[in-house]
Amino acid sequence: MAIRFRVLGGAGRDNALHVEVDSGHAIRRLLFDCGDGCLSGLAQAEVQAIDHLFFSHFHMDHVSGFDGYFRTNFDREARPNRIWGPPGSGRILQHRFQSYLWNLHEDLSATWKVSDIDVQEVRTWRYELREAFERAHEEAAVMREGALVLDEDEFTVEALTMDHRTPCLAYRVTEKTRWNIDPAGLAALGLRPGAWLKALKDPAETPDEAWVEGWRAGELRERLLVPTPGDSVAYLTDFLMNEEAMERLADWLAGCGTLICESQYRAADLELAQRNYHMTSLQGAALAERVRANELVLIHVSARYTREEWAGLLDEARGVFPAARFPETWG
Ligand SMILES: [Zn+2]
Numbered sequence: 001m002a003i004r005f006r007v008l009g010g011a012g013r014d015n016a017l018h019v020e021v022d023s024g025h026a027i028r029r030l031l032f033d034c035g036d037g038c039l040s041g042l043a044q045a046e047v048q049a050i051d052h053l054f055f056s057h058f059h060m061d062h063v064s065g066f067d068g069y070f071r072t073n074f075d076r077e078a079r080p081n082r083i084w085g086p087p088g089s090g091r092i093l094q095h096r097f098q099s100y101l102w103n104l105h106e107d108l109s110a111t112w113k114v115s116d117i118d119v120q121e122v123r124t125w126r127y128e129l130r131e132a133f134e135r136a137h138e139e140a141a142v143m144r145e146g147a148l149v150l151d152e153d154e155f156t157v158e159a160l161t162m163d164h165r166t167p168c169l170a171y172r173v174t175e176k177t178r179w180n181i182d183p184a185g186l187a188a189l190g191l192r193p194g195a196w197l198k199a200l201k202d203p204a205e206t207p208d209e210a211w212v213e214g215w216r217a218g219e220l221r222e223r224l225l226v227p228t229p230g231d232s233v234a235y236l237t238d239f240l241m242n243e244e245a246m247e248r249l250a251d252w253l254a255g256c257g258t259l260i261c262e263s264q265y266r267a268a269d270l271e272l273a274q275r276n277y278h279m280t281s282l283q284g285a286a287l288a289e290r291v292r293a294n295e296l297v298l299i300h301v302s303a304r305y306t307r308e309e310w311a312g313l314l315d316e317a318r319g320v321f322p323a324a325r326f327p328e329t330w331g
């Protein structure tokens with residue numbers, strides 16, 4: 001059980017984030033944004049294996065690499081083609097699907113689903129390769145509960161709408177808490193392990209008041225189950241950081257282990273950062289410190305700076321949050 005991640009794209013170039021959620025018996029692969037050149041950091045088989053593609057927003061530097069993703073997966077039937085993004089995602093991506101000549105598509109049956117994540121609801125459209133993506137089949141909208149957008153067996157993906165002078169989504173991937181049996185507790189009660197332990201871990205299957213091995217399930221759970229919190233990683237890029245944003249993010253990111261955060265500007269260029277609805281590395285560091293993250297990985301640094309200035313930008317962040325770093329691949 002672990003979350004592994006890789007930042008794609010170099011310093012001063014487009015960046016994206018590849019996340020693997022490894023439950024021990026299956027790996028789910030998530031991609032956050034798809035800027036120019038980002039996919040070259042992945043093997044072809046890894047691109048084919050991505051389960052979900054999440055866009056923060058559709059500025060060019062976050063979507064320019066989508067042609068490569070689509071070319072690899074356009075006729076993929078082995079797994080669902082699933083894309084998420086801010087309002088307008090369905091419309092924008094349908095244009096991209098249709099921006100090719102399709103004349104050999106009738107016998108192909110790949111389906112693409114795109115969801116617009118709005119503050120209150122998620123709206124989803126289905127597009128069919130067999131129809132040359134001409135029709136947008138609207139599915140039933142889903143009202144949102146808090147920040148949640150995707151709830152899988154092993155993990156969740158949440159999204160928070162931020163202000164980039166256009167809605168821009170910040171994402172958080174969180175592994176679910178795993179409940180392990182305390183062997184000493186089991187021995188102390190004189191109980192023998194068995195299939196009942198698996199049922200005990202699931203309150204939906206075994207309600208608190210159910211009898212299990214001569215005990216109420218609720219009490220047994222309290223005595224025997226030890227929680228192991230899952231890993232978590234947040235992808236935070238392209239938005240204005242002000243006091244209001246800081247408060248919302250600090251609440252939402254409580255307990256998040258790793259922050260992957262844009263650091264477009266140096267602290268001295270704060271005014272420019274605010275005018276362009278971006279962040280300084282110092283602001284990302286302040287957020288990491290506030291939520292007591294384990295590490296902060298700075299991405300999306302401006303090409304306006306020299307290598308020395310990038311080093312300075314990192315030093316500024318480390319002054320506030322020592323566990324700040326650039327992605328390993330940046331050298
Ligand atoms: Zn942007």
Ligand SMILES: [Zn+2]
Nearest residue numbers: 059061062238
């Ligand atoms: Zn950007």
